Amino acid sequence: MLFDSHAHLDDSRFDRDRDAVIRAAKESGLQYILNAGASLTTSVKAVNLSEKYEMIYAAVGVHPHDVKDMDEDTIEVLKSLTNKKKVVAVGEIGLDYYYNHSPKEEQRKWFKRQIELAKEVNLPIIIHDRDANQETFDILKQHQVGDIGCVMHCYSGSVELAKEYIKRGIYISIAGPLTFNNAKKVQQVAREIPLEWLLVETDCPYLTPVPYRGKRNESAYVRYVAEAIAEIKGISFEEVAETTTKNAKKLFRIE
Ligand code: NI
Numbered sequence: 593m594l595f596d597s598h599a600h601l602d603d604s605r606f607d608r609d610r611d612a613v614i615r616a617a618k619e620s621g622l623q624y625i626l627n628a629g630a631s632l633t634t635s636v637k638a639v640n641l642s643e644k645y646e647m648i649y650a651a652v653g654v655h656p657h658d659v660k661d662m663d664e665d666t667i668e669v670l671k672s673l674t675n676k677k678k679v680v681a682v683g684e685i686g687l688d689y690y691y692n693h694s695p696k697e698e699q700r701k702w703f704k705r706q707i708e709l710a711k712e713v714n715l716p717i718i719i720h721d722r723d724a725n726q727e728t729f730d731i732l733k734q735h736q737v738g739d740i741g742c743v744m745h746c747y748s749g750s751v752e753l754a755k756e757y758i759k760r761g762i763y764i765s766i767a768g769p770l771t772f773n774n775a776k777k778v779q780q781v782a783r784e785i786p787l788e789w790l791l792v793e794t795d796c797p798y799l800t801p802v803p804y805r806g807k808r809n810e811s812a813y814v815r816y817v818a819e820a821i822a823e824i825k826g827i828s829f830e831e832v833a834e835t836t837t838k839n840a841k842k843l844f845r846i847e
Contacts, residue, residue: 594833595624595840596814597765598684598718598745598793601648602627602637605797605808614645617811623647623837625811626793626844628684628718628745630655632666635673642678649844651681651718659702660694667709674713680844682710683718684745687731690723700731707735716741716843725749729756738762741843746795751780758789763843765791768801768809770820782824787835791843792817 596617606613617625627642628651629635635652642650652673654662673679685706687699710717717737721728721744732742738761746767747754754764764785769775782790794801794817796809801816815829818836822829840846 593837594620594622594792594814594818595626595837596622596794596796596811597626597743597791597836597840598767599625599627599796599811600630600634600798601625601641601796601811602634603797606810613810613812614647618647620812620815621833622811622814624649624840624846626651626681626718626840628681629653630684631658632669635670639673639676639679642676649678649680649846650676651683652679653683653685653706653718654702655684655720656686656688656699656703657691657693660698662698662702667705670706671709671713674709674715679715680846681716681718682706682713684720685717686720687724687728688720688722700727703731704735707731707737710737710740711735714740716743716845718743718745720745721749725753729753732757732762733760736760741845743791743843745793746799747781748778749781750777751784754781754785758785763789763791763839765793766817766821767793767795768799768805768813768817771802771816772805779824782821787821787825787827787832788839790821790836791840792821792832792836
């Protein structure tokens, strides 16, 4: 059993073979996939995928790249999408000061607004943080998001910060970069953060793990992330697969 806690199977790179990719994921031992939204369009696509495929659940939200086009109407549409049965989170939301595709001020405003939305509808949140570690932490702390549930998607920060997150009931999700030779920081996170606080993800089609690095990523490859965690922690693959699946089900409140 495995749970890919963050995928973008709605991406056009899967248009040719989406059915086959999802079938391959199932055959490789995956039980669940969370498809994250990144805009209104991809949030609707995520919901559609969750209605078509039993193993897929959806998150709806607007990525910091795209918040510059947001307004309160967008929030209302997102809110109505959260009524769908298999929408289990708001995300991915957060801050991205690496690309700054949206002005920082807008990013902060809509990050906080989407956290409030998640609180209104009582759903956990999925966080994107790039080059905004401290500010992301401060906002999450201020909003006490441990109460609704929260996961740091594709975590790339320090082990010290990760410890501050788990203290507040926030999960850490590990992606493909863990398998790269130079990924010392995230390897330390995988070593020192207890398995009870870890999730695994692909973020496919991005961040392809070794041995497929350079190719399109897909959900079936989440096993390479779980294998890397098992090796680093010196425990079995089965234990990592089972516990991270249990963690994700608890966070997303899937029975
Ligand atoms: Ni993503």
